[in-house]
Amino acid sequence: MHNLTKVMQYTIKVGLLCVGLLLAIHVNALEFRSVAINKAVLYDAPSTEAKKVYVIASGYPVEVIVNLGEWIKIRDHFGSLSWIQGKQLSPKRMALIVNDKAELKQAEAEDAALLATFEKDVVVELVSGPKSGWVKVKHRDGLTGFIRSNALWGI
Template identity: 25%
Template sequence: MIGRLGTLILIAVLSVPAAAAAVDMASIVDNDINMRSGPGMQHAVIWKLDAGFPVEILSTRGEWVQVRDFEGASGWVHNKKIDRTPHMIVKANRGTSQQINVRSEPNINAAVVATARYGVVFKTLTTQDGWVQVLHEKGTTGWVDGRLLWGF
């Protein structure tokens, strides 16, 4: 028997909602990196990834990392091709020509400094109140509502 105190502790632990697991994000370090169907060079290349492309880390096996992209495709990449520097990708407006606004400050009323379409990759600089300060490879910086990005 676990006793009265043990029972109370068990009830308390089980009644607390499980905290959401932190997502382990990374990005690809070079262009034209192979994502493979399994953890090893002998496995088929199923996708090519470019520098900065954000991925979620699912697991590791030896020198290989299982990753998932923002559209749900998963595969394996060598660990030397992964960087823990966070990047984000525009997930809003898939299949449309609509673009999201990149703003001068982290609020909906701030001036628009640029726009970006679905699939555009940004380096993450910082976050504030649900907004992400981003840097585009061409040098543009600004703020994007985090709900429009994958990797946030």
């Protein structure tokens, strides 16, 4: 009976540890959004009275760090932190080309047909992925295909 109690205690501890790890993974999941308006002002604090630090263009992807509802603390692909009004962000997923060049392929394979080559800092819409190192994206001109995930930021 004593050994059975120890086994039950051990099982409960392991179960709680697993639940805790799953919660930690969920909490640490990255959340990305994109800028919804043409010229959004970024601030150094959550107030329109704070210092203006940058103006950011529509469609630009950002990582959500803190969400206060009306104000959201974000990180850009350089790692800079700033605040933006929550209403100026969209849940639409966009990604930024961070390599000097990124090839848009017809399929998820290196030997797939080349559809286009994009330069660094081009913004594309995230359609799906990442899957097997590839992300399906759509360019603003309507061209859709696959780009290597390591060429993108915001996924």
